[in-house]
Amino acid sequence: MQQYPIPQDKLAVMKSLPTPSFVIDEAMLIKNLKRLKYIQDQSGAKILLAQKCFSTFRLYPLISSYLHGCVASGIYEARLGHEEFRKENHVFEPAYKPSDIPELDQICDHIIFNSWNQYNLHSPRIKNASIGIRVNPEHSTQPKNHAIYDPCTAGSRLGITIDLMPEVLPDDISGFHFHTLCEQGFDDLESTFHAFEQKFGKYLHQIKWLNLGGGHYIAHEDYAVEKLIDLVRYIRQKYNLEVYLEPGEGVVLNSGVLVTEVMDKVRNGMEILILDCSAACHCPDVIEGPYLPPIHEAEDNANGKFVYRLSSMTCLAGDVIGDYSFQHQINIGDKIIIEDMAIYTMVKTNTFNGMPLPDIWLLNSDNSTELIKRFGYQDFKMRLG
Numbered sequence: 001m002q003q004y005p006i007p008q009d010k011l012a013v014m015k016s017l018p019t020p021s022f023v024i025d026e027a028m029l030i031k032n033l034k035r036l037k038y039i040q041d042q043s044g045a046k047i048l049l050a051q052k053c054f055s056t057f058r059l060y061p062l063i064s065s066y067l068h069g070c071v072a073s074g075i076y077e078a079r080l081g082h083e084e085f086r087k088e089n090h091v092f093e094p095a096y097k098p099s100d101i102p103e104l105d106q107i108c109d110h111i112i113f114n115s116w117n118q119y120n121l122h123s124p125r126i127k128n129a130s131i132g133i134r135v136n137p138e139h140s141t142q143p144k145n146h147a148i149y150d151p152c153t154a155g156s157r158l159g160i161t162i163d164l165m166p167e168v169l170p171d172d173i174s175g176f177h178f179h180t181l182c183e184q185g186f187d188d189l190e191s192t193f194h195a196f197e198q199k200f201g202k203y204l205h206q207i208k209w210l211n212l213g214g215g216h217y218i219a220h221e222d223y224a225v226e227k228l229i230d231l232v233r234y235i236r237q238k239y240n241l242e243v244y245l246e247p248g249e250g251v252v253l254n255s256g257v258l259v260t261e262v263m264d265k266v267r268n269g270m271e272i273l274i275l276d277c278s279a280a281c282h283c284p285d286v287i288e289g290p291y292l293p294p295i296h297e298a299e300d301n302a303n304g305k306f307v308y309r310l311s312s313m314t315c316l317a318g319d320v321i322g323d324y325s326f327q328h329q330i331n332i333g334d335k336i337i338i339e340d341m342a343i344y345t346m347v348k349t350n351t352f353n354g355m356p357l358p359d360i361w362l363l364n365s366d367n368s369t370e371l372i373k374r375f376g377y378q379d380f381k382m383r384l385g
């Protein structure tokens with residue numbers, strides 16, 4: 001569990017905001033962006049924001065001042081990237097709606113296909129974008145219980161396997177893409193690249209670019225940044241390719257929190273806090289993963305003197321964030337700070353149970369705050385009838 005030290009003055013500002021609120025920490029985001037810029041500068045890699053992880057476009061001008069572009073997983077993200085990021089725009093979808101292709105061709109620089117069916121169907125209509133295919137190196141590096149996030153798991157639909165590759169690559173294919181990692185260090189990228197190189201290396205002199213996907217835990221302090229730089233240099237020199245990386249978490253790791261208030265305390269064999277946020281509605285990966293998000297000033301175990309189960313106001317029995325040990329007693333009305341809540345949260349919120357959506361705030365580097373977005377009843381109602 002990685003904690004990030006929140007200075008007292010920042011903490012006071014976070015706790016002064018209405019709850020529930022997502023608070024994006026500009027200083028932490030800039031710290032990650034500087035690391036990514038260093039990798040770009042040293043290696044020649046082009047780094048793209050994976051918008052599916054974080055699409056709070058109020059921050060796109062800042063992010064785009066460091067990164068090369070962004071990547072979309074669907075038509076709306078592609079449009080958002082085009083309108084708000086305004087740099088290189090890439091899209092990958094397992095299947096494209098034929099009606100979306102003309103627009104995607106206009107607004108995207110790279111369009112990546114997941115199968116030969118998709119390539120054969122759509123590529124004749126692509127006039128502007130550079131065409132790529134996603135391949136599957138069939139080199140699984142994730143634990144077996146992580147199959148939900150492992151595109152190399154058996155039976156995966158993601159990417160063309162080597163047995164389906166033709167002898168000669170069609171002329172209009174300019175690039176390859178693979179994405180196989182999730183929160184992983186450099187060693188797993190290296191072994192994946194070697195599996196990829198062994199299988200697909202013979203095509204590499206025919207293409208112009210290689211996209212190494214996302215899942216690189218680059219923002220983590222233990223990540224072997226210099227080794228990544230060496231690998232990118234090797235690929236660029238040996239095969240004369242443009243190299244792309246498209247991290248999501250690697251851009252916004254530890255760049256935001258969810259501030260919530262304790263609404264009630266109940267007892268059932270243990271002390272249970274009912275918070276005004278919800279795992280199911282506001283950070284569903286906590287349940288899907290599952291994982292325990294870091295909580296400020298708490299340990300993710302039940303060993304301490306002040307142990308609480310953090311749960312929510314919804315009626316879902318399993319809407320639980322987890323059991324934590326705090327340093328002191330927690331009371332009704334206290335604010336609790338859930339850390340690392342910029343990743344895969346604001347992009348995944350929903351209003352199940354009629355739960356209100358959290359505000360989105362920006363905490364600037366000078367500790368001033370700015371309300372980016374407040375939602376209301378209409379945001380709930382408008383999607384339902």
Ligand SMILES: *Cc1c(COP(=O)(O)O)cnc(C)c1O
Pocket residue numbers: 050052053092179181182183213214215216246247248249250
């Ligand atoms: C999810 C995804 C990413 C970003 O993954 P992170 O783990 O957030 O870095 C990048 N590319 C593709 C194709 C993805 O599906």
